[in-house]
Amino acid sequence: MAYTLQQIADAIGATALGDTSLIVARVAEPASAGPDDLALLTNPKFAAGLAAGKARAAMLWEGADWEGMGLAGAIVSSRGRFALSGLSRIMDPGQHFGSGIHAMAVVDPTAEIGENVSIGPFAMVGARARIGANSIVGPNCSVGADATLGADCFLREQVSIGARATIGDRFIAQPGVRIASDGFSFVTPEKSGVEAARETLGDQGDIKSQTWARIHSLGSVTIGDDVEIGANSCIDCGTIRDTVIGNGVKMDNLVHIAHNVEIGDNTLLAGQVGIAGSTKIGKNVVFGGQCGVSDNITVGDNVIAGGGTKMMSKVPAGRVVLGYPAVKMETHLEMYKGLRRLPRLFEDVSALKAAISKTDSND
Template identity: 55%
Template sequence: MTGITLFDLAQRIGAPFEGNGDLIVTSASEPATAGETDLALAMDPKFAPDLAKGKARAAVLWDGADWQSLGLEAAIMVRRGRLAMAAITASFDAGLGLAPGIHPSAVIDPSAQIGADVRIGPLVVVGANAIIGARSQIAPQVSIGAFVQIGADAVIHSGVRIGARAQIGDRIYIQPGAVIGADGFSFVTQEKSAVEQARESLGAAVEAQGQSWLRIASIGGVSIGDDVEIGANVTIDQGTIRATQIGSGSKLDNQVHIGHNVIVGAHCLLCGQVGIAGSTVLGDFCVMGGQAGAADNITIGSNAIIGAGSGVLSNVPKGKAMMGYPAVAMQTHIDMYKSLRRLPRVLKGLSGKKNT
């Protein structure tokens, strides 16, 4: 791997360095296992003792660290270690390892437009009138449907499926196995169904007989903004009439499911196995913890935080922190949980009084 000087790396991080700035490092490592050309990551004082176990000559340390006493030849000082990790990992990321150009086994429709310096791996299929932006990297066995538009600098890992008409911005990053633009889960019955009756009456009157389900086709497509990252095996259904939308800067973890017609705002963070049902709207900068879910046709306001495992069944105001099933204000949920834990003791006390 090609190395980088400590001076150049410090410039990328935007942090000061001390010692030998010409020292070349070739990868990042935990302190205890670092080799002579590795950059040891010890951004917290608790990791300092591990430096003696490894062979690193340079390290990234916490602000104000006495790097010379740790036996190093050079060090970069950072105030926010996790923030520094973004530039460090990007500097050592080898990418997909694709050869320049288009692999001979790829099937590219003659009407497709491929930008400059694009790398396309084996067995990729690109449909009619698709557009792929400059400098994009597309790993093996990716399929891109007809009339799809992908912006510049895309990184698309193996096995991704992008359905017809999807519109995707610049710098998209898609992990293996994601499916963008599958049909939405949308069906209807000839007459009002038992589900509709239950919803209208809250279960008080359900008299409809069983009926077959008729499929409603999805023709709305998917629209994804710039700088969006999509995890492994994420599924984003296309809209019924209008597009399902993912705002710029949003990050979707593995196995997230976005239903048809959903609108996800800008810079949202959706953790593993989040599920959002059809036509729900998330504002900007929302965060949903792992396995949280949102019912259909509701609105979650901007800057809302939904705790892991929560089920959101009604609208959430802007900036609200919610938790539980059904989701309530986070502090309310904590109070309810504490009360629930006390319940056996309370009941035991009541039982004891009754017996006396």
């Protein structure tokens, strides 16, 4: 994966300076970069590390004195982190899964396999499944019966896609992703303690031993284009209708999406986010790590929730929230400041009580 500085700059929309014919084969941090590496230095505060390495070229911030740094060439961008997106794409060596259908893969004869599809060892493709052109199905993956996988998709190892799931183009699933598992839906013959507690906000009534009957998932999962799902994340089937994930959605590792959830386009979910059943998430929403959303509520477009936020009721569009339960971020910060001030307040109250008591005793 060796390129000249000019080739890289052209590919990512940046500017090449100095010896633009210089060839680099890898990207490295400044202090560990060798003569054939491109040092990644888009923040001036890390510039001192460049002297510890042996890089001849670096990706730098706009206006950097690359000649003063002793470099033979440089790539500069006005937005370094965005440039890193393109740089990492062209320099990624990939997983080397190979091409074609591996002899140890099991592909049902009724499945439709597009052109230039790679299917790895021990992978299974079920009856009437469809896999689009240029897609990669890694080792030990499973694509269920009647499932559809679009073009240019990439399933890392041990990904499973259940029956009747529909997935768009350019889908990426990291190792261990589970799509279209059954939803967590159970019911008791009579009203359960949970239902009673929800109605009364705490009182279960007479507690009885009850058994749970399973509600099967008749729906599946529909996923749009350009979606990426992190390792060991799970998306459950809908009960009657499909669970729906919009275009451009990105999920981190260990995210759980329950039955009947709808997630709007270009939403970003960090690690360990959990969204309960039948909840609707808007477009361009961002949830920090370990956010939780209660069932049957709506989160509007462009909402941002800080890490650990628990949303128990509707969140209006455009709101920035934090805390448990979720409140406006500025409100939460004021509440936190107040909490930290409590010990001092208690001391002040104790002092006032002592002063009042002393005054009373002198009357």
